[in-house]
Amino acid sequence: AQKVTQAQTEISVVEKEDVTLDCVYETRDTTYYLFWYKQPPSGELVFLIRRNSFDEQNEISGRYSWNFQKSTSSFNFTITASQVVDSAVYFCALSGSIRGKLIFGQGTELSVKP
Amino acid sequence: SAVISQKPSRDICQRGTSLTIQCQVDSQVTMMFWYRQQPGQSLTLIATANQGSEATYESGFVIDKFPISRPNLTFSTLTVSNMSPEDSSIYLCSVEYPDRDEQYFGPGTRLTVT
Numbered sequence: 001a002q003k004v005t006q007a008q009t010e011i012s013v014v015e016k017e018d019v020t021l022d023c024v025y026e027t028r029d030t031t032y033y034l035f036w037y038k039q040p041p042s043g044e045l046v047f048l049i050r051r052n053s054f055d056e057q058n059e060i061s062g063r064y065s066w067n068f069q070k071s072t073s074s075f076n077f078t079i080t081a082s083q084v085v086d087s088a089v090y091f092c093a094l095s096g097s098i099r100g101k102l103i104f105g106q107g108t109e110l111s112v113k114p
Numbered sequence: 115s116a117v118i119s120q121k122p123s124r125d126i127c128q129r130g131t132s133l134t135i136q137c138q139v140d141s142q143v144t145m146m147f148w149y150r151q152q153p154g155q156s157l158t159l160i161a162t163a164n165q166g167s168e169a170t171y172e173s174g175f176v177i178d179k180f181p182i183s184r185p186n187l188t189f190s191t192l193t194v195s196n197m198s199p200e201d202s203s204i205y206l207c208s209v210e211y212p213d214r215d216e217q218y219f220g221p222g223t224r225l226t227v228t
Binding site: 052095099104 | 149156159162204208215217219224
C-alpha cells in the first residue's frame with residue numbers, strides 16, 4: 001500500500017527564519033513520483049514540484065529547496081528566509097505506477113509571523 | 115502552468131438534491147481526475163475520467179453517488195447525487211501533463227449541503 005506521512009501538523013516561525021517541512025513515503029512501486037503543493041488561505045492548490053524516483057538530485061528554486069533521499073524514503077521541503085506570504089498548508093503527495101493518481105499526506109500548516 | 119476552470123466556484127445546496135460540477139481545461143489531456151477535500155482534511159481521489167470510457171472509481175466511491183462524464187479531451191463533469199451534509203467539501207479536478215512533469219488542480223468547487 002502507498003502512504004505519505006507529514007508528521008508536522010503545524011509549524012510556526014518568525015519571518016526570515018528557515019523552515020523544513022518533512023515528508024516520508026511508503027510504496028512498493030519501483031517507479032514513482034513525489035510532489036509538493038501549497039494551499040494558501042484562498043484555497044487553490046498550487047503546484048510546486050514533481051520528482052521521479054530515478055532523480056535524487058536536490059532541487060533549488062529561489063527560496064525553495066527539496067531534498068529527496070530514497071534511502072530514508074523522504075522528500076523534505078525547505079523554505080529559506082521565510083516570508084509572511086509563505087503562510088499556507090503544504091501537502092506532500094505520491095503517485096505510483098498509475099500516473100495522476102495522487103496519495104496525499106495530511107498536510108503541514110505553516111504560519112510565518114512578521 | 116495549466117488553465118483549469120471549474121463551475122460553480124461554490125454552492126449551497128439542500129439535502130437530497132444533486133449538483134453537477136464542470137471542469138474545463140485549456141488543452142487536450144488523456145486523463146482527468148476528481149478529488150475531494152473534506153473540511154480541514156487532505157485530498158482524496160474520487161475517480162479517474164478517461165475520454166470515451168467509463169470512469170474508474172476509488173474504493174469508497176460509487177458511480178451512483180458520483181456519476182462522471184467525459185465527453186471530450188478538455189471537459190469533464192462530476193455530479194454529487196442525493197446530497198447529505200457529509201458531502202460538504204471542496205471538489206477539485208486535476209490534470210497531469212507527462213511531457214511537462216507537472217500535475218495541476220482546478221480552483222475547486224466549495225459545496226455546502228444544508
